[in-house]
Amino acid sequence: MARRNDHSREEIQAMAIEAAIDILNNEGPGSLSTRKVAKAIGYTVGTLYLVFKNLDELILQVNATTLDELEDGIVAVSQDQLNPVSTLKAMALAYLHYAQDNFARWSLLFTWRLPEGEPVPEWFDAKVAGVFEKVREPLQQLRPDSDAQTCLQAAREIWSGVHGACDLGLNGKLSFGGEFKPDTLIESLVENYLIGFAKA
Amino acid sequence: MARRNDHSREEIQAMAIEAAIDILNNEGPGSLSTRKVAKAIGYTVGTLYLVFKNLDELILQVNATTLDELEDGIVAVSQDQLNPVSTLKAMALAYLHYAQDNFARWSLLFTWRLPEGEPVPEWFDAKVAGVFEKVREPLQQLRPDSDAQTCLQAAREIWSGVHGACDLGLNGKLSFGGEFKPDTLIESLVENYLIGFAKA
DNA sequence: TGCATTATTGAACACTGTTCACTATTCTTA
DNA sequence: TAAGAATAGTGAACAGTGTTCAATAATGCA
Known part of the structure; x- marks a missing residue:
């Protein structure tokens, strides 16, 4: 496992939103996925679900x-x-x-x-x-x-x-x-x- | 395997379209899937792809x-x-x-x-x-x-x-x-x- | 009757969102 | 400092998705 407490929940949220926007801009709608966002911010899907419902x-x-x-x-x-x-x-x-x-x-x-x-x-x-x-x-x-x-x-x-x-x-x-x-x-x-x- | 030549390609197409409309009406958009349509018309997905690209x-x-x-x-x-x-x-x-x-x-x-x-x-x-x-x-x-x-x-x-x-x-x-x-x-x-x- | 044709199948692949038992790191207490 | 509790983070697993294609079984023809 990697870092712990590198980022707060709020920081991870902000990073995820930014990453999602990047994916949307670069790959269009319909290319957005949880795994892609997670990968982009250097975490796994599980973490995403810790921070978003x-x-x-x-x-x-x-x-x-x-x-x-x-x-x-x-x-x-x-x-x-x-x-x-x-x-x-x-x-x-x-x-x-x-x-x-x-x-x-x-x-x-x-x-x-x-x-x-x-x-x-x-x-x-x-x-x-x-x-x-x-x-x-x-x-x-x-x-x-x-x-x-x-x-x-x-x-x-x-x-x-x-x-x-x-x-x-x-x-x-x-x-x-x-x-x-x-x-x-x-x-x-x-x-x-x-x-x-x-x-x- | 079941029937063969029970329906023409055109008939299967028409059945599939009708089934898709039914699913949309009853379960809303986003509930439509190839497997559901196939099941509804009594065929399998494979057949659907024989009749639609x-x-x-x-x-x-x-x-x-x-x-x-x-x-x-x-x-x-x-x-x-x-x-x-x-x-x-x-x-x-x-x-x-x-x-x-x-x-x-x-x-x-x-x-x-x-x-x-x-x-x-x-x-x-x-x-x-x-x-x-x-x-x-x-x-x-x-x-x-x-x-x-x-x-x-x-x-x-x-x-x-x-x-x-x-x-x-x-x-x-x-x-x-x-x-x-x-x-x-x-x-x-x-x-x-x-x-x-x-x-x- | 036997063979070639072909309609139909369903397992397999790569993907999706979501969950959760587990692990590894940190914090607290002794 | 050592032991234990708390928890951030993981990643395998599940059920679903669209799509493909080798295998199979029913048919028409010789």
């Missing part, structure tokens, strides 16, 4: 960091925008570009399903809510007289559109007749939706 | 029937509508309801990824194009002066939205603050988008 829990943590980065990316571009419409467009494009640049992780975030009974932990839901709040803000600016609930609903609607375009677009489900640029698609989608939203 | 090919066929049913469902409700807007709303809701009622199969259609090199066969892409053509028609009615390419682009946009709402909604990614009804969400999304699209 199971693979689902590890993936949940990976998805959490993905969600954080996604939010950071969206917030970053929304700083220096002149009006709510251009803010929302910039945010949508930031979402697309993150998904393009980190396809495996972005994919995992949406394709991974917990086993039947297991509910998504509330801290995860809270993170999701945080992202949507960032989308709600410019929508609120666009219609200051509407209540927060209405704008939150609109955030769900517009972000569904952006997400759907990324999902279908990046998975080759939209490339069938004529050229098709995801950037243009998303910009036009946001534009058209906001005309309707602003008018009502 | 691999599991991917079987799933592709399952997805093809899902796509067919999806198109049928959308076309059915679009018959007796008074105007393009109500047609598109009805189609969107039909899409949602199909996804709700056949969650496992609808899920499989979008989460299944072929191995790295393998391209989606063109007959599959053609099927997808067929569905989008059905969406393009009412959009064309809405803006008769626009060319087909513009309306096809709009079809991609609006259907991305509808699909994204189903994806996030049915996977519990939108249920975080306040009540949330997928039907209402989708209707409002389509409505707002079409205001923008009709106006331009």
Whole structure:
């Protein structure tokens, strides 16, 4: 046997998450396995199960960091925008570009399903809510007289559109007749939706 | 050994597809396996591989029937509508309801990824194009002066939205603050988008 | 009836997530 | 310092996965 107390539980967790991200980036989704992660951090599977309940829990943590980065990316571009419409467009494009640049992780975030009974932990839901709040803000600016609930609903609607375009677009489900640029698609989608939203 | 020539290759294929659909409906996605399908149709795995190249090919066929049913469902409700807007709303809701009622199969259609090199066969892409053509028609009615390419682009946009709402909604990614009804969400999304699209 | 053909089998291989009896290292106490 | 308790870490084992392919048994034909 090798080291003991070389790393704390928290350190091993962090190492595992990092290793998992590396594997996802380099070998794509579906190549992630407990043995691969264990090997990458210099431990065996058993240790992984000492630190995570199971693979689902590890993936949940990976998805959490993905969600954080996604939010950071969206917030970053929304700083220096002149009006709510251009803010929302910039945010949508930031979402697309993150998904393009980190396809495996972005994919995992949406394709991974917990086993039947297991509910998504509330801290995860809270993170999701945080992202949507960032989308709600410019929508609120666009219609200051509407209540927060209405704008939150609109955030769900517009972000569904952006997400759907990324999902279908990046998975080759939209490339069938004529050229098709995801950037243009998303910009036009946001534009058209906001005309309707602003008018009502 | 048992029967011989009891069923033709085509019959075994059809039986396998049907069995796979049953398993998906009853046990959810992720419970599908070659051995289970083989057992369900009274053959062994070996026979399955005589009739399908691999599991991917079987799933592709399952997805093809899902796509067919999806198109049928959308076309059915679009018959007796008074105007393009109500047609598109009805189609969107039909899409949602199909996804709700056949969650496992609808899920499989979008989460299944072929191995790295393998391209989606063109007959599959053609099927997808067929569905989008059905969406393009009412959009064309809405803006008769626009060319087909513009309306096809709009079809991609609006259907991305509808699909994204189903994806996030049915996977519990939108249920975080306040009540949330997928039907209402989708209707409002389509409505707002079409205001923008009709106006331009 | 005997032979060639071929549909069908199921054991084997390399992988997966998960468990747990065991081992080796560290910490505590005498 | 020596003995013992506590525990970090292991890795073999189990049940499952997709896939292959030599062996087998049922059929059609001569």
